[in-house]
Amino acid sequence: MRWDVLQEPLAAQRGRNSPDSTRDWRRIAYLVHLSRALDAMEEERLVPEKKVLYQFSARGHDMAQILLGERLTDPRDATCGYYRSRPLLLSLGVDVADALGSSMGRAGGYSDGRDIGVVFNYPNLAGASALPMCGGVGAQYTPTAGWAQAIEYYRTVLGAEGHDDAIAVVLGGEASVATNGFWAALTIATTQKLPMLFYIEDNGLGISVPSSFQTPGGDIAANLGSFGGLKILSGDGTEPAEAARMIDEAVAHVRGRNGPCLLRLTVPRLQGHSFQDTQSYKSEEVVAAEWARDPLPKLRDYLAPIVDSETEWDEIEQQARADAEAARERAEARGVADPETVTRHVFFDGEIQTMGGQYSLGYASPVCTDQPQPEGQRINMVTAIRRTLDHEMSLNDRVVIFGEDVGPKGGVHAVTLGLQQKYGVSRVFDTSLSEEGIVGRAVGMALAGLVPVPEIQFRKYAEPATEQINDCGSMRWRTNNRFAAPMVLRVPGGFFKCGDPWHSQTNEVAFVHTPGWMVAVPSNAEDAVGLLRTALRGNDPVIFFEHRAMLDHAWARRPYPGDDFALPFGKARLTRTGSDITIVTWGAMVPRCEEAAEGRSADVIDLRTLMPWDREAVLASVRRTRRCLIVHEDLQTAGFGAEIAAVVADEAFMDLDAPVARLTMPDIPSPHNPVLLDWAVPSVDRIRAKIDELVGF
Structure with missing residues (x-):
């Protein structure tokens, strides 16, 4: 301390007002000394x-x-x-x-x-x-x-x-x-x-x-x-x-x-x-x-x-x-924590966090079923997502939807159309043009016990929010389950009619590589309902990827599966069965793989979620068919297909009769002209040719 040199003479202080009697000044003095003692000790x-x-x-x-x-x-x-x-x-x-x-x-x-x-x-x-x-x-x-x-x-x-x-x-x-x-x-x-x-x-x-x-x-x-x-x-x-x-x-x-x-x-x-x-x-x-x-x-x-x-x-x-x-x-x-515990609390594991999310306030999820109860005509994915949001908002007044243009306009993809008129501007509202602000405010709202459903208009636009996305995902782990910020971050992306480097990016793997986020990639209306409902009633932050090409795709239309339908994350769907090859895919590539597999004996697996992903289903199929083809829209280098291929090679190598293969976009941004896009994105013909190549290996 340097009081003797640096303090003003006491007499110079006498003219100042007496200490405010509404404060505990002795405690304040004690805490300043305590802070200094800790600094000095360190x-x-x-x-x-x-x-x-x-x-x-x-x-x-x-x-x-x-x-x-x-x-x-x-x-x-x-x-x-x-x-x-x-x-x-x-x-x-x-x-x-x-x-x-x-x-x-x-x-x-x-x-x-x-x-x-x-x-x-x-x-x-x-x-x-x-x-x-x-x-x-x-x-x-x-x-x-x-x-x-x-x-x-x-x-x-x-x-x-x-x-x-x-x-x-x-x-x-x-x-x-x-x-x-x-x-x-x-x-x-x-x-x-x-x-x-x-x-x-x-x-x-x-x-x-x-x-x-x-x-x-x-x-x-x-x-x-x-x-x-x-x-x-x-x-x-x-x-x-x-x-x-x-x-x-x-x-x-x-x-x-x-x-x-x-x-x-x-x-x-x-x-x-x-x-x-x-x-x-x-x-x-x-x-x-x-x-x-x-x-x-x-x-x-x-x-x-x-x-x-x-x-x-x-x-x-x-x-x-x-x-x-x-x-x-x-x-x-x-002492130091047991190193064996350091992998705990990346995701909710049944032990509710001290603060953040609705579960810490006593929320109990309604009873759900993974068995669909089809209702009425087939609806597209836009309608399915909107109807699910509508129903969950009607049940839970903590659910709030926000983002750029989600209010009167109903979103640039029309997913939130009519929801502001029904639930008001306090529950469905537009935001300033700042993805950092959208996701960051969602974090704070989630910490306070709300269920925020922010929207990023296009996948590429999530980049300014990267820091908040990373920090949200790691929160439960880095606070050792003291805090968590569950939310559902809706992110449309992928090609639609044409492509371009700004609106057509997928890059789901970046979210998978962000610890603490669950990642859903539904390919059809029924799965979108089930995964979205699980996300809204869950206790983890979720990236809900809405592929633009599937929002109104005829193949993706399904009857509404019911208000109690919810799907577990990490459980793939086997959309086609066969004995010669396993095709692993998700999103917009699912219908292309199904079409390519016609006339061939193939298992087609729609992963539905990438974090977690259904390793057991993939490995069981590969061990039976002895061949594996992974098809995705994202780039090949460091795409999520590489993770799947590595797991198959590590755990089913002796069962394989052919090399594990990937069919993806080349390592380029999505091209704009439809002719260039069709060349870059895996087509039915290219998938079919790759199937035949592997089966004939």
Whole structure:
């Protein structure tokens, strides 16, 4: 500590206002000391001993964060921070041994050693919770906006009690205001007038890059001065009275249902970006100026009227140090999680997560059957999906549908046509043109217990949401089942009449390679109903891939299978039986494979889901037919067919009478001209020729 050199003379402080009596200032002082003790312990002992591998000091940011946490008192408040937000977690009441033990990668804590210790989460059933933060800068904003929108949904649509004062608070540094997530969340919060507080800690540097590279002039508050629907406050986060007053004003504004607020507080970063950062990019003068703004000595002088003596202040500090040391002992006693458990909780395995999704709130799925009860004439896949969404919305008022153009227009593929008119703009609504915002807000809504059904208009358009998709999928695993965000992400894709690189992409394998997501690829109306109903009543995030060519394809039409029909994931359909070859396929290739197999003796297997996929059905068929052909629309290199081929080669090699073969698109984007497209996509003739080649091998 450098109080003796850097504090202002005590006499200079006497003119300041006395401490606000509505706050527990001794607890605030204790928590600041505790945060500093943990930082010092990590830097001086645990990092050199290699017991902590990632360390980010919160010195300089700590006091204002704790002042903020003191005001998050509603049980339905939620906050989402970033890697320098441990002081806020301490103020919310997180177990200090959890905080320190998580940094040490020990069992229990935030993740059971699965994630970096500064990637926080805190499912606080007795008070404000800390939503699972992510490792990526700016990824915290849109899920927080989703939580804020869920607050409004519970309050205005469901009429649930106890949501009138709840707010969502997101923390970010000044560098994060340049990210897509920040701007997407800002648009959502302001256009929807959400109870959301943007808390920006401006220390002037994103690692070594000055804030003037993140926003003109380095002051996001000044630059947002004319942004509609947003209250803006800006001040010094190192002055106790000023920081407390501005935090109170910001929180009161948002709690008062006046719309969102952005509070920018300037704070010093008194250490490097991380422990490894030597700050060589700072001059000695800059470092000295930062230490001169240290909020801790300012807090001591501000509390002089109520902290009676240096002895009492020292006792607070010593108690914090002792508690930090006791927490270290408890954390180190925990040991490391059993490596055999590290594969658990990728998907829901029967143990319900602490927070997130409808199951954590007591949901019980209605009784389902996998036996269809055909009703009426054949319907196309568009109608089947719409009817299933309609029925599930009628049963479950937590289901909400949103995306670009899904409202009055009914979606660019007409899947949601009429649903907004029936269920209202609060349950079926259009969004801004931001896939990051669509999926990110869905994450926050799912964490709050809703069942979001976001739509991405075309497969290629999912790319801007990749970070949110990845973070959502890994959430259950990386929080060790503390949190999960089940949703159904509808993604149309594939060719239709013609192709092009922007609307006709499939690339389902990218979703399969994202841990935690289940992936459905129905080829017909009946399967679409069964898989969608299972997804909507399930407890995992699901990619529901709607192939554009099959939405109104005559072959894909089936009678509606009934309101209780639901299909298990990972169970393929054998659409044709034979003895000479096994053909494995999905989506738009199923009818082509069936047609190609006419006059031949072949098993045709429609996988229906790619995660999980029915390995047993494929292997059983291959062992009987002794030949395997995999047909898919996606590219050959690293396509999902390669995974199937590898499993067949590994587990049924001695049963094969011919090489495992794949028939796919070449490694090119989807061409636009129909002649070029027909050449690129596996055709009936090419599939038939490949069947004959393998059977004659």
